[in-house]
Every structure is written in structure tokens, then in C-alpha cells.
Amino acid sequence: MSGKKKVTSTDIARAAGVSQSTVSMVLNRKYNVSFSKETVEKVEKAARELGYVLPKRKLRRESRGEKLLVVFCSNLTNPYYVMLLQGIESRAKEQGYGLFVCNTQRDLKMEERYLKMMKSLKPLGIIYTCNPSHCFMDTVEKLAEEIPVVIVNNQNERLNVDAVELDNSKLGRIMAKHLLDLGHKKVAYIAPPLTVRQKQRSKRVEGFLKEFEKAGLKDQVVIRAAAEELDQDVAHIDSEYLIGYELTKELLEERTEVTAIVGLNDMIAFGILDALQEAKLKVPGDISVMGCDNTLFARMHKVSLTTIEHFVIFKGRDACDIIMKKIASQRTKYYDIDPISTYHVEYEPKLIQRGTTSYPRRAKK
Structure with missing residues (x-):
């Protein structure tokens, strides 16, 4: 020695x-x-x-500190995005990854600022919980050439990246079919601003209208969307709830005689329910109400909201799994060639009928 x-x-x-x-x-x-x-x-x-x-x-x-994933969220006041984040986080935690969450609040400057931070952050993967803004599509596709990028997106968007897809048009069609099957003919659809940037919202409304058009009742659908300026404000916890509440009050003042009101998502549907209760209208006795996303609150007994389940938490887990697969494939050479693969995952949405929809007043059995 x-x-x-x-x-x-x-x-x-x-x-x-x-x-x-x-x-x-x-x-x-x-x-x-x-x-x-x-x-x-x-x-x-x-x-x-x-x-x-x-x-x-x-x-x-x-080296442990380098195991970082970045998640872009457009709005953390809606439980839909929190559920997606929950799915991503549970899988990331299992695999020993940390998360950096970028809440863009649908603000282009915020989104651009976060995208510029990616070079210094050096994440091992990026997950967008909605479509990137159109002006940043090229930036995101270039990023995807260097690191794995997955988008939980609206189907039919032309993006050359991995995606956990959501066919918003199909969700709208299922909502419409349910109401038509019950015998509703004159209905209202309440939505957040239907801007060009938020194409996924319009797809949901279009799907709904297509079913009513097939039944020869397109002109019986009343569409009420919030003012475009609303998307320029920072979203508050009650922003979407207030859209449902205030637009329903306006609708009732117009005396449109609708027998059902649909909210683009559950948060809007909760606002609709409160406005109807305030007007002393019974749900579903006087007016049926329907939402979409099957968030936690929709399942509570006093609300018991009819809605659409499209397996949001699973989508978050899948988005994370795709990132892990891409990272693993980058480490494995195939005859000195880098493997290139594109993953697309889609879940079949399911109607969850609860206590807020029934036959219209005059057609009640």
C-alpha cells in the first residue's frame, strides 16, 4: 500500500x-x-x-437535474388542462422526470417568451396541451427536429410532429345526436370566443351543427359565443363559468324558447346551470343542459351533468409515454441510422348521460 x-x-x-x-x-x-x-x-x-x-x-x-420536460398550457383555470397536467405529471414522476410548466394564458408574447427559453432550459422533451399558435408552428417543428415534441391537438391540423389527437368535430356530433335522440329540435350552443386562433372550439361547434343539418334543423340552433376581446384578457378561475352564466341570461331575455342549452365545455355548462336556477327554471324539466370533458365537478351528485368523456388524464399519460419512447429511440442506433417515427394516439369519446338531460317539455314521455 x-x-x-x-x-x-x-x-x-x-x-x-x-x-x-x-x-x-x-x-x-x-x-x-x-x-x-x-x-x-x-x-x-x-x-x-x-x-x-x-x-x-x-x-x-x-445529471439528475437534466431530466426535465416542459409542458405548454394555455389556461390552468379550466380543469381540463389540470387533468391533462395530472396525467403527464404522474407518468413523468414514475420515470424520474421533473416538469417545467409554461402557462401561456393564450398570450402570443408569453408563448414566444417561453419558446425562446427552451435553448437555455435544454429540456429532454416538450408537450403542448393544445395546438401551438399558428405563428409559432414553424418554431415548434424546428424544435421537434432537435428534441421530442408531442402535441395534444385538434385532429385535422397539419403538424409534422407527434400527437395525441382529439377529434373535436366528433365530440360535437355526439352531443348533437344525444339531444336529437331525446327529441330536442330548438337548442342553443354557448361557447367562448370562436376566433381563428382557437380552431378547436369551432370544430366542436361545426360537428354539432352538422348533425342538426342532417336532421333538417340547422336553422333551429342558436349559437352564442363570447366577444373576441375576452381571449385577450388573463383567464380567471371563473372566466368560462361567467361566459355560460351571462350568455344564458341574455338568451333567456330574448325568449328564444329553446328546450336544451349546450356548453362547449363543463365550465361553461356550470354557468348555464346557475343562470337557469336563478331564473327558477328546472333542469332537465324545463331545459336540458349538456357539457363536455367530464371534469371532476360534473360527476358530483348535486350537479350530475350530462357530458362527454374523452379520457383526458390518459391523454396526458400517453403524451409523456411518447416522449419517453422518442428519448429511448434516440439512444439506440439502427445500423448507424437515427430512427424516425411519428406517433398518433386517439381515444373514442363516450357520452356520459346523467341528470341534466331529458326529453323536451312537450315531448316528455
């Missing part, structure tokens, strides 16, 4: 003429504390001369 003593940070501190804590911070690259160039060079020179090797556990901690 040579009996050679292991070099410690205290030995380097003595040789460099600085404190032991300074040595520790310099050698472990703790740059949040500033040191002069001379001090850094003095410490590094002493370390080299003494043959000091950085402890392995420090390196392991650094």
Missing part, C-alpha cells in the same frame, strides 16, 4: 490561500456567487497540481 493521502478541498484551500467554502463553490461551479478571475484560476491551478478529482455524487446530481 502506498498510503497516499486523498486530496481534500481543505488541502486546496490551504494551497490557494482561500477559504474551504470558496474552493467548494468554485470547483462545483456555483456561479450564483461571483469570484474574481484570479481567485478562480488560483483554486483551479491548486486543484490540478494536487490531483484533486471532483466527487462522483456531485456529477450524478447534475
Whole structure:
């Protein structure tokens, strides 16, 4: 045995003429504390001369810190996005990944700012919980050439990236079929702003209208969408609820004699329910109400909202699984060729009939 003593940070501190804590911070690259160039060079020179090797556990901690996924969300006030995030987070946690959530609030400047941060963040994957804004499609596709990107998107959007798809048109058709099967002819559809940027919303309404058109009743559907300016405001916890509440009050004042009111999502449907209750109208006795997304509140007994289940939490898990598969395939060479694959996953939506829909007043059995 040579009996050679292991070099410690205290030995380097003595040789460099600085404190032991300074040595520790310099050698472990703790740059949040500033040191002069001379001090850094003095410490590094002493370390080299003494043959000091950085402890392995420090390196392991650094590599663990690199296991990061980024999630872009457009609105965290709607339980739909929280459910997606829950699905992503549960799978990411299982695989030892951390999440960095970018809540863009449907603001183009915020989205651009977050996209610019990706170079410094260096995530191993990016998940968009909705379609990227059109002006950033090229940026996202370029990012996808370097790291795995998955979008939980509206089907029919032409995107050259992996996707967990949602056919919003199909959701609208299922909602319409349910009401038509019950005998509803004159109905209202309440939605957030139907802007070009929010194409997925319009697809849901279009699907609904197509079914009523098939039945020769398209002109019996009253569409009420919130003003476009609403999408420019920061979303509050009750933003979508208030859309349902206020537009239903306007609808009742117009005396349109509808027998059913549909909310584009569950949050809007809750607003519809409260406005009807305030007007002393019974649900479903006087007016049927329907939502979409099957969020937690829709399942509560006092609400018991008829809605559409499209397996949101599963979609979040699948989006994360696709990222993991892409990361694994990047590490595996196939005859020195990088494997290129595109994944597309889609769930069949399901009607969940509860207590807020029934036959219309005059057709009640």
C-alpha cells in the first residue's frame, strides 16, 4: 500500500490561500456567487497540481437535474388542462422526470417568451396541451427536429410532429345526436370566443351543427359565443363559468324558447346551470343542459351533468409515454441510422348521460 493521502478541498484551500467554502463553490461551479478571475484560476491551478478529482455524487446530481420536460398550457383555470397536467405529471414522476410548466394564458408574447427559453432550459422533451399558435408552428417543428415534441391537438391540423389527437368535430356530433335522440329540435350552443386562433372550439361547434343539418334543423340552433376581446384578457378561475352564466341570461331575455342549452365545455355548462336556477327554471324539466370533458365537478351528485368523456388524464399519460419512447429511440442506433417515427394516439369519446338531460317539455314521455 502506498498510503497516499486523498486530496481534500481543505488541502486546496490551504494551497490557494482561500477559504474551504470558496474552493467548494468554485470547483462545483456555483456561479450564483461571483469570484474574481484570479481567485478562480488560483483554486483551479491548486486543484490540478494536487490531483484533486471532483466527487462522483456531485456529477450524478447534475445529471439528475437534466431530466426535465416542459409542458405548454394555455389556461390552468379550466380543469381540463389540470387533468391533462395530472396525467403527464404522474407518468413523468414514475420515470424520474421533473416538469417545467409554461402557462401561456393564450398570450402570443408569453408563448414566444417561453419558446425562446427552451435553448437555455435544454429540456429532454416538450408537450403542448393544445395546438401551438399558428405563428409559432414553424418554431415548434424546428424544435421537434432537435428534441421530442408531442402535441395534444385538434385532429385535422397539419403538424409534422407527434400527437395525441382529439377529434373535436366528433365530440360535437355526439352531443348533437344525444339531444336529437331525446327529441330536442330548438337548442342553443354557448361557447367562448370562436376566433381563428382557437380552431378547436369551432370544430366542436361545426360537428354539432352538422348533425342538426342532417336532421333538417340547422336553422333551429342558436349559437352564442363570447366577444373576441375576452381571449385577450388573463383567464380567471371563473372566466368560462361567467361566459355560460351571462350568455344564458341574455338568451333567456330574448325568449328564444329553446328546450336544451349546450356548453362547449363543463365550465361553461356550470354557468348555464346557475343562470337557469336563478331564473327558477328546472333542469332537465324545463331545459336540458349538456357539457363536455367530464371534469371532476360534473360527476358530483348535486350537479350530475350530462357530458362527454374523452379520457383526458390518459391523454396526458400517453403524451409523456411518447416522449419517453422518442428519448429511448434516440439512444439506440439502427445500423448507424437515427430512427424516425411519428406517433398518433386517439381515444373514442363516450357520452356520459346523467341528470341534466331529458326529453323536451312537450315531448316528455
